[in-house]
Amino acid sequence: MSADPQVPSARREELLELAYAYVLRNGMAAMSLRPLAEAVGSSPRVLLYLFGSKDGLVRALLGRSRTEELALLARVRAEGGGPAEVIEGLWGWLAAPQRRDLLRLWAEGYARSLVEPDGPWAGFAAQGVQDWIEVLGGVLGPKGDPTEVLATLRGALLDLLATGDVERTTVAVRRTLARM
Template sequence: MSDSRDELLTRVLGFAASDGLADRSLREIATGAGTSHRMLLYHFGSREGLLTAVVGAMEAQQRAAMTALAETAATPAELMTGVWRAVSGPEVRPFVRAFFEVFALATRGAAPVPGLTASWLDDAERAGERLGITTDRAMARLGVAVSRGLLMDLLAGEDPAEVDAAHDLFVRLAG
């Protein structure tokens, strides 16, 4: 019985959460997910296609977390801080590394990822509506860019307390 694409993606996400993907070959990822590299190629086309699917799944989960946080957040600042905590924790860093690998591929045209930022902006608008505010797309784009830059600092080994302080400052300046 062959695995479905969704089943494989779920297993790859589990492997990525514990072992990361950025420096893994397709064969290593397949072994870690309990499948063959041929099955991954069949369902995802290439290592880049697999990474793009992983990033897409994680981004969707993180945007869903933002939407859920908007239900309970009292202010935009509370929402921004909650989203930052959800995307910057040590448990999601393997996915953040994969995101930046896919992002680098996209900048070279090797693995275009349509809507990589637009989907965040659309969901931020919906989150803003739940908070009763109108979201400025340019400010939301700036927030995404600042968060991505700070995530790069974390991955490069910068002091998490200093990076969090920089995000807190951005939240205050944006408010």
């Protein structure tokens, strides 16, 4: 018998937060239940009970990552300002060194959802694009091109992860903003 993975419990939420911190540090590509369970002070059996399966745990972790992303997008909407200022603030948040683990997890989830479209990663990339296009469209207004801005941000983020060059990638983002 397993718990309903849709029904929140204090223990499930606690383990989800601990597991999320673990995958931010270690990634999910080679995640194994035994080392994860040991790192979060649990057992594989408890994780399977609470999340239904390893795929259920992966979906919950991606959902947790998405919650953080949506909170950022909500903050961007709430802060207001002109489009260039809002997007530059967004870039500053994303490019901050303390976000590297989150960005690596995003890149991993994005890529895996493209190559494993039927697995627990299903829809992660497409839903992320939809969320960002919606928010950027609201920031830019009817004359802006949210796809251009999103493509610039995503490309700059991947470049930043590959090289660590914040200065060069920030210049590229600012050049796009200057054309708006």
